[in-house]
Amino acid sequence: MSARTKPWVKAEQKLGFRAARLSILLSLLPVLCGIVQAGCAAALLAGVLHLGPGVAMSVLYALGFIAAAGARAYLQMQVERQNFELGAAARRRLRGSVLAALLALGPAGLRGRHSADLAATAVDRVEAMDGFHARWIPATALAVLGPALVGLAALWADWRSGLTLLLAGLFVPFAMAVAGIGAGVAAKKQFLAMTRLQIRFLDRIRGISTIVLAGRAADEARALAEAARELRHRTMRVLRVAFLSSTALDLAAAAAMIIIVLRFSPVLHGHTALAPTALFMLLLVPEFFAPLRGFSAVYGDRMTVEAVADDFAALPEAPSAVPAADIRSVAAHGVTLAFEHVTYSWDPARPPVVENLSFKVGSGEMLLLTGASGAGKSTIMDLILGFLAPQSGKVTINGAEMDTLIPAARTKMLGWIGQRPMIFAGTIEENIRFARPAASETELADAIRHARLEELIASLPQGIKTPIGEGGFGVSGGQAQRIAIARAFLKNAPLLLLDEPTSHLDPAVERDVLESLKHLAAGRTVVLATHSTMAMDFAKTIGAKRLDLDALRYASWRGMMA
Template identity: 75%
Template sequence: MSAETKAWVRAEQKRGQSAARLPVLLGAAQVGLGIAQAWCAAYLLTAVLHLAPRGLPVVLYAIGFIAFAALRAAAGMQAERLGFERGAAARRRLRNTVLSTILALGPVGLRGKHSGELAATAVDRVEAMEGLHARWIPATALAIIGPALVGLVVLWVDWRAGVVLLTAGLLVPFAMAVAGIGAGVAAKRQFIALTRLQTRFLDRIRGISTIVLAGRAADEARALAAAARELRQRTMRVLRVAFLSSTALDLAAAAALVVIVLRFAGPLRHDHALAPTALFILLLVPEFFAPLRAFSAVYADRMAAEAVADAFCALPEPPAPVPAADIRSVAAHGLTLAFEDVSFTWDAARGPVLEHLSFRAVSGEILLLTGASGAGKSTIMDLILGFITPDSGRVTINSVDLPVLIPAARTKMIGWIGQKPMIFAGTIEENIRFARPEAADEDVAEAIRNAQLSALVDSLPEGVKTPLGEGGFGLSGGQAQRIAIARAFLKDAPLLLLDEPTAHLDPAVEREVLESIKRLATGRTVIMATHSAIAVEFARNSGAKRLDLDSLRHARRREVLA
């Protein structure tokens, strides 16, 4: 485990220690009540069996035993409830952290991260952290406090028996540490196998049509079965190693019990007055090892936390938040977008993608971005969306730097339509309302008309309530793009970004989609990146300005050579 991972786990433990104070106190109270129970039980048994001189009435011992048992059960229930609440709070915090990081980084910041791996971090790995906060942290403190309390009582009653208990107790952590190291390694390998199975399964589900058409369904089924078998084997290894610590604890408890029985076996033959003391100490042996047993039972939670900590540490750092004093807003209408001497480089070895780029797009204007693949069209879109920041220069909306705009307001001001719109599993209406869930039915109907989606909706038996498959299964490319346009109409954002909106469409459908986009662009600031000759011709006929990134790059090179 790396130093960074260890530091992260220590920070999580420190965070949870303050919240665990009350559960630790309740656990210590349970130990104290258990000692009182053992005392009542010892004298109750000796009184019933007539092994010692008469003391208090038997009924008082019985009432005391029952009362202490009820109080102990109440303390245990409260401790369990508090543990569940702590675990749930930790899960919420970690999941919010992961999701906030993912949303802050955006698709650009998460390049190279598999969606299955991110999903496993946000779900499975967050769930694996529950035990650290709910059980491990209080169990760590009680593994010291509990045996210490019982050991002191036994030392006070009979120092020889106390020495035996404490010696046996000291041997347990060594055995648990040896088993714990192996359990930690096995747990980490198990999570790696789980992630591998999840990502492979997700990839194969996404590419099921390619697999079937290539005749590889049987091969992939065998590969998935092998991955599942590996996960099962690694899970069993975790359990096998974890059982070793339990075995060591049972052996220590049994050895302590046997030695204490031998300690009192001889004296009891001659003096029955020692019976309550002997029974009391024997009944305290399970109480002595109970906190250690609980610690052993949750040791796997610590190992699981260490196994998944690497995934949390591997998340990229989110961008630094803008100071509250610098956050501003701008008017939503009359929007002007400007790039002022902007440069950006993805990879220094390949040179800058954008170099001293400046342009201006005002309200009601369409700016067409053209150029070969790699010219920087998508980079410009990412800069406007706020996924990346320029190396130098400024990106402004109404003369205000993009990073200092209120994030929620910036999101409302920007509408985006890409090459392949995201269609969620749900109805047509739900997919359109995704842009503005609180929109009235009349607004949704108007968006459908403006996007020329009415014919499709009217032809379906359930209309806008027709359910769609995941990823828009059952829709053509043009129909899916029209749903995205309807979504943009409903959002009514003053700045519209179009990234190859007609890619993969046949010419007739492309012209229909462009007509819908023309209506959508009215009164808005529009930035459209495209390779399509039809889209370029259409934009030229609509009075659009054109920014050819290839020409700018060649001109820049000529300046450098000159």
């Protein structure tokens, strides 16, 4: 558990209780109805025994009973719906803030984190928080206020019975604390053990093909069974103690019941006037303990929070906004890009990836960036994109430093095509329009033509409305790259970054894609990072300057040695 987990849970709890205030008050109304119902039922039963009200009054009590029961059913229904809304609002809030933080942070800030895992936090772990807000918080408040309300009613009707109930009620948390600081710790252990088994199972199921192909499926099934057996033994040892706390609740309820019956027995023979009170008390006992039972039923929801809190607390914090003071804008046409003595290191313990790098790409020029993988090509791209900030030196666009530009204005100037463009779940049109949803039909048609997508679209029965991405038509690497090119045409940014745009393509497809890129590059300032000899030749024909990061490194190493 990280140091940030506890404060996170505390903050969530505070927010939850604040949001639930009205709902908690509402949930007391059915308890009140229950007290009224018990009173009416007691009076009616006394009437049955000819010890209470007459027949006329009995009719009134019966009507009271029906009215209270009806109101209680209705109110309880509202409470349940209200509690659902509490959970829904909390999930909306959590999901919104998690996604907003991740989106603000950008790809460089999330380096090394798996996007599927982050999505699981935004989807499944947020869902898992539902029980905490929709059930645990209201049940916890009700476990204190509900018995208190019933206890007050009992005190008012007969102080000795009322006191019995309240003492029995106080015994419950006391016994829980004794049976284990245990109870809580034990339940937590059981929950963690269950979670661990579930994780192991999920882990093995995900890797099942590896296990099958290694011929170890039978062994692994045996190992899983053994792990489950061992877990059961260990967990049951803990649970046998943990259940004592629930037993304390049963014991308290049974004891309260018996004491109340005995308390009235000697009085009853002489004082039949006490009969309705005695019956009332007896009927109140279940009402008194119901909220406490409700509380112990939602304990698992509290435990779930412990299991997911680490992941929430470990989310990187969103970067602070750029200080408003020195923001400036630059002309968006004819962009000159320059690095001035830029140094960047991913890890202070290791030598920087980019060290004291300076270069300049003039408006409409192309820079060819080469070097072995790990030489810093992607880091340079991320520095230009603004996903990373240099530790020293400056990255400038038309002379203005990157971080003094309004982020939206900076983004407007940048076009980017990577190794494998992201294809979103949606139609081809939606995927192209992703670059600029407001683009006109003509602009869209132009982008498609320039990217040479017409042939593909014409061959599909649904044309441009064909769904692609997850669950849709599978586009090939070359087709995906053309969609990325169409996006770049549509965005029409003056500075274009090409990060290994053809490294996953067949030579024949690569030649085609490069041809389209040539169109795209015309009139723009371009940085092309590549391994491919064909892409390098292509850059040379355009007249690109070349920056070889390996040679640079070698030179600086020689300089150090000299």
